[in-house]
Amino acid sequence: MNSGFDTSLGSAGMYSGGAPSGSGPLEESLGGAGANAELQEFIAMEQQKQQLRATIQNLTDTCWEKCITGNPGTRLDSKTEACLENCVHRFFDVTVMIANRFASALQRQGGM
Amino acid sequence: MADLSRDDLMDQVKQQIALVNAQELLSKMTDKCFKKCIVKPGGSLDGSEQKCVAMCMDRYMDAWNVVSRAYANRLSQERTRMS
Numbered sequence A: 001m002n003s004g005f006d007t008s009l010g011s012a013g014m015y016s017g018g019a020p021s022g023s024g025p026l027e028e029s030l031g032g033a034g035a036n037a038e039l040q041e042f043i044a045m046e047q048q049k050q051q052l053r054a055t056i057q058n059l060t061d062t063c064w065e066k067c068i069t070g071n072p073g074t075r076l077d078s079k080t081e082a083c084l085e086n087c088v089h090r091f092f093d094v095t096v097m098i099a100n101r102f103a104s105a106l107q108r109q110g111g112m
Numbered sequence B: 001m002a003d004l005s006r007d008d009l010m011d012q013v014k015q016q017i018a019l020v021n022a023q024e025l026l027s028k029m030t031d032k033c034f035k036k037c038i039v040k041p042g043g044s045l046d047g048s049e050q051k052c053v054a055m056c057m058d059r060y061m062d063a064w065n066v067v068s069r070a071y072a073n074r075l076s077q078e079r080t081r082m083s
Helices: A025-029 A037-067 A078-108 B006-037 B047-082
Strands: none
Touching: A037 A078, A037 B006, A037 B047, A078 B047, B006 B047
16 A cells, blocks of 8 residues: 655656555456456556546646636636646645655654 | 456446546536525526526536646646656
8 A cells, every 4th residue: 555645746646545556355356366467457547547537526626616716607718727727737836845845854753 | 247258347347437437527516516506595496597507517527628638738747857
């Protein structure tokens, strides 16, 4: 299991929901012991896609609250669209910043 | 399950994932648009509330697309920056 905290920015690192990694009960029931490498790869891929999707869903949620003020119009105006894009980028920045600060805080304490 | 071919199994998994994703999006949109459009619940959904809900749903999907494009761009930016 990962610790849920990762400074490498791998793929959909944010909101890592603790998706099961390696072989779990699901993988085992599908053939187990590497007999079904293709299936395992498929599952790993789908998990990654779901994690990415969850991140985007969460971001949409958060940025909708920040950027869509007032009643929704007939289209997203350019200001709102820019706000949504900025929101994504700033959220990303904050994720990286907090991860780094948290990592150095842990190091200072000599933990992990 | 024993006589399910691997491709069938993968298809089923994909279908179930798609279903769950659609349900999640649906419930998110309902939640957001209810909050935005129904300020004070009356005896029925009136015309302006219905219009608002319809717009809201379309704009939510637009927002989803804008966010996912921006996020994908940022991920690939970060990847090239780090390599």
